Each structure stands twice: as structure tokens, then as C-alpha cells.
Amino acid sequence: NAGVTQTPKFRILKIGQSMTLQCAQDMNHNYMYWYRQDPGMGLKLIYYSVGAGITDKGEVPNGYNVSRSTTEDFPLRLELAAPSQTSVYFCASTLMTGYNYGYTFGSGTRLTVV
Amino acid sequence: SQKIEQNSEALNIQEGKTATLTCNYTNYSPAYLQWYRQDPGRGPVFLLLIRENEKEKRKERLKVTFDTTLKQSLFHITASQPADSATYLCALLNAGNMLTFGGGTRLMVKP
Numbered sequence: 625n626a627g628v629t630q631t632p633k634f635r636i637l638k639i640g641q642s643m644t645l646q647c648a649q650d651m652n653h654n655y656m657y658w659y660r661q662d663p664g665m666g667l668k669l670i671y672y673s674v675g676a677g678i679t680d681k682g683e684v685p686n687g688y689n690v691s692r693s694t695t696e697d698f699p700l701r702l703e704l705a706a707p708s709q710t711s712v713y714f715c716a717s718t719l720m721t722g723y724n725y726g727y728t729f730g731s732g733t734r735l736t737v738v
Numbered sequence: 739s740q741k742i743e744q745n746s747e748a749l750n751i752q753e754g755k756t757a758t759l760t761c762n763y764t765n766y767s768p769a770y771l772q773w774y775r776q777d778p779g780r781g782p783v784f785l786l787l788i789r790e791n792e793k794e795k796r797k798e799r800l801k802v803t804f805d806t807t808l809k810q811s812l813f814h815i816t817a818s819q820p821a822d823s824a825t826y827l828c829a830l831l832n833a834g835n836m837l838t839f840g841g842g843t844r845l846m847v848k849p
Binding site for chain 2: 628657659664665666667669672682683714716725726727728729730731732
């Protein structure tokens, strides 16, 4: 199994540009998440989804949008990129919250906005 | 406000010793607590989950304790090895079923 696949691995954007960070999982997980991680900081939740067609805001959603048209895919859209969005972005998924299920994370997308 | 605190200073220990990492939280009543390992340039990897009614959980050389009175979890690695060097994150599952992460503690095991 591939697990959680994120593309691209690296990207440099100019201020005001837009882009979509791709995330796909092949484990048939219902729950999917987008986190950002700034240097020396913990992960902060941007958006999450509990199933196809259902998304909701996390702790830091401003400047981002998501969609979940299929169980497998959960893209994150950045509109009008700003330097404050320079970060490492991680997508994660889990079958069910709590119980014995941890999250499976992708390898991340390192984004620099200049 | 809700807080999850992990020691931001790196923990340096000698190979073979037991490493103990601390996770303290405030204004949470978590049903579960999880520990993850993160290597540089990689995503976190799930290690262990412990429930509020469990005092201790073990997996190979790893041991986690969870004290809901002290609002603290301890993460132990026994017989530590240089390959255990990484950043370790604790995370709480809150009432909204969202996983919130601490800032992580970097562990360095010296041969």
C-alpha cells in the first residue's frame, strides 16, 4: 500500500499566486486532515473531512480551501499566497477517530512564498 | 485556553539509558492520548495510543503512562539506541474528535 501520497514535495510560490496541494490515500480511510507545521512548532489543523462531501474548518483555515469529492482525495487550495503561508504541509488520514487508530501522515509538501 | 506542553529543549542521553519525555496539558479532558515519532523532513509516524482509563501501555522498548489527575503523560524508551534519535510528539484527542499536537521534544541518543 502507498498510504498517504502528497504532491508536490517542494514548491516556491510568488505572493498572490495560487496552487493546489494534492493528497491521496489508498486505505479507504473516512477521515482526512490537513496540518501545517512551522519550524519548531507543533502541527496546526487547517481543515478536515469526515467523509466524501463533508469538510470543516480547523484551527487555522484562513487563506485555504478544501474539497472532498471522493474518499481517496483531499486537495488543499491556496488562493492569493502570502509569506505567512510559508510552511510544511502534512496530509493525514485515519479509519476512525480514537480507539486504536493513529493517524497516517504523508511525507509533506514544503512551500515557500516569496 | 487549551495547551499541550512538551519540553522544547533537546534531550541528550547516552546509548543504553532510558529516555523519558514529558507531555503536560491544561484545560483538556482527553479521552485518548497518542505519541508520534517524526524524523527530519518526514511526516509523523504513529507509535502508541493510551486511553484515559489506562495507566500504562507498552510496545517493545516503549512505555507510555497517562495520569489524568496530574494531566501528564510520560513516554519512555528503554535501552535507547542512536536510531531512536528523532522528535517525539504527543497529541490529544479532544471532545471535538480533533487531534491537537504538542510542539515535540527532540531526542538525541549518543553512542
